[in-house]
Amino acid sequence: MAVENYKCKTCSAPATFDIKLQKWRCDYCESTFEKEDLESSLASDETIETEEGPDNDSAQLNEYRCTACGAEILTEGNTAATFCIYCQNPSVIKSRFEGNFKPRYLIPFKITMADAKKMYLQWIKKRIFAPSEFRIKGKVEKIRGLYAPYWLFNCHAAGYIEGEGRNSSSHTSGNYRITETKHYYIKRSGVSDYDKVPVDGSENLPDEIMQGIEPFNYNEICDFSMQYMSGYLAEKYDVDSEKAKGALYPRVQGFLRKTLEGSGARYGSTTISTTNVNLSDIKVAYAMFPIYILTNIYKGKKHRLMINGQTGKIYGEAPFSVMRCLVFTVVMFVSLGLIIAAGATVLHVI
Amino acid sequence: MLYKLNKIQTVLITAIFFFCVTFDLFAVTDKKRIFDDANLLSSTEQTLIQDELKRISVECDAEFFIVTRKQLENQNIEQLARSIFRENAGSNGSGAVLAISMRERDINYTAFGSVFDRHRKRLDRIREQIGTKMTSQNYYDAFMLFAKLSSSFGFWANYQEFMPMGFMVSAVLTFITVIILIFIHKGINTVDSKTYAVLGSFKLTNAIDKYLRTSTTKTRISKSSSGGSGGGSRSGSSSGKF
Known part of the structure; x- marks a missing residue:
C-alpha cells in the first residue's frame, strides 16, 4: 500500500500541519514549512517511497508498513490518514486519495485539539441534564481530530407549495367575543440556486449530528x-x-419550501398541504472537512458528539441523566412557585 | 358562721345570676349577621355561620354580613349589599357583605373601611372564589369561605392565598424551561434556508392568494365589575355571576 510521510527538510523527522501557524512544523527541530516546500521535499526523497501490500487495488487493502519503524499496521478500510500505533509516525495512505477518491476541496483545521477540549468542557457544563461524570477532564482525552469526507452539491431547485393561509381578528359583541378567521388558498412557485450543500460521505458519521455542526466557512x-x-x-x-x-433532496426541498413560505403575502398562520420541489443541474465535488469526535458511553449506549474543526460549533448526543432532570424539575418548580407567590403577595400587600 | 356563709353565697349567687342574665340578654340581642331569605341554609348551618361571623367580627373589629335573596327588587346586587351594611353597621363602619340573588345568579362582595383597605386588590378574587362554591351549590362552604377570606389579613394569609397561583405559574414556566433545555441538549442547529442559497438567485415565479371562506367563533365573556364607591366611608365592591 502506498504511504506518504511528510518529513522535515532539516532533520527528516515527521512534519505535521500546525493549526495555529497554518504551516507544517517539525515536532523535533520545530522548523516550519510551506506546502510547496514539502511537495519538493517529497519529490526529491527516494527513501520515502512506500511499502506495497499484497494487492495494488489499494482502496480495498487494510494493511501498510510504517516507514519509520517498519511495523505492519492494520487500518480500517476507509482510513486514509493515520498514525503508527507503535511510533506515532503520521502516515497518509496515498492510494486512498487517488482516482475517484481524490478530493477537490479541503478546509484545514483552525481549532486546535486543546481548544476543542476547552470548548467541550464549556459546552457540557451548560448541559444541565448531562451526568456529572461527563463533566470531568478525563473524558475529554478521548477526543480525536478527523478529516471527514463530504460531498458538496451545487444545484438548481424549482417547485411550488400549496396550502391554506389564515388571518384572524376579534371583537366583542355584548357578552361574547367574536373571532373571525378568513381562510385563503395559497400557492407559491419559485426557483433558487444552492451552492456547496454538504452531505457527509461516511456511513459511520450520523447525518443529523454532521448537519448540526454546520455551517463551515467556505471563505x-x-x-x-x-x-x-x-x-x-x-x-x-x-x-x-x-x-x-x-440526503441532499430533502434538505434542499426543505430550504426552498421555507423560502417560499416566507415569500408573498403574509398570514397569521399557514398550513402547507403540498410541496413539490425538483432539483436539476446537480454538480458534485468531493471534499474533506475538519471535525473532532468524542464518543461517550453512558448506560451501555453510545453518545456521539462532534465539534466543527474550523468554527468550533458543537453538536451531539450529550448523555442524559433522568435523575438530574427530575431533581432540576422539582427544585425549580417548588422554588419558583414559592418565589412567585411571595412576589405576588408583596405586590398585593404594598 | 352558717348565716354568714349563706349570705356570701347569696351575694355570689346573685352576682352570678345577674351576670348570666346580662350575658343571656346580650346573647339574645346579638346582632343578626345572616339574612337567608333564599333559604339556602339549614338552621344548623345558619347557627354555625352566624357564630363564625360573630367570631371574626370580634377578632377583626369589623362587621360581616351575608344576605341572600330569591330575587332582586328595585335595587341591584351592590345596592342590596350596601343597604344591609348601612342598616346593621352604620355608614362609617368597617366590614364586608356577601350578597347573593338566586334568580339573577348575582353575587356581590363589598368591603368597607379597614377591611376594604386590606382587600382592595383582591375583591374580584374573593368574589370569584366564593362564586365557584356557589356555582357548585356548596352554599355552606361558600359562606364559610367568605368568613375565612374576609378575615385573612397579613403577609402569611395572603401568601397562602397566592400559593396555588404561584405553583400554577411555576408549573408552566418549569415545563417550558425543561422542554427548552431538553431541546437544546444536543446543541442548536444554525443552518437555515438561506445558508447555502446563492445570493439573489431566488425568484418567486407565481403567487396565488384566493379567498375561500370566513369562519366565526363565539366565546362567552364572564363579566365582572369592581370598584370603589362614593360616600363618607372607604369601600369597594365586586359583582359577577355564579
Missing part, C-alpha cells in the same frame, strides 16, 4: 492537498455521490 475552502492530512486521522468516503443525493 477558507482551498484545493485539496495531501500534506494537510499529515498528523490527522482521515477517512475516505464509503457513501458515494449517488447515494448521498438521497
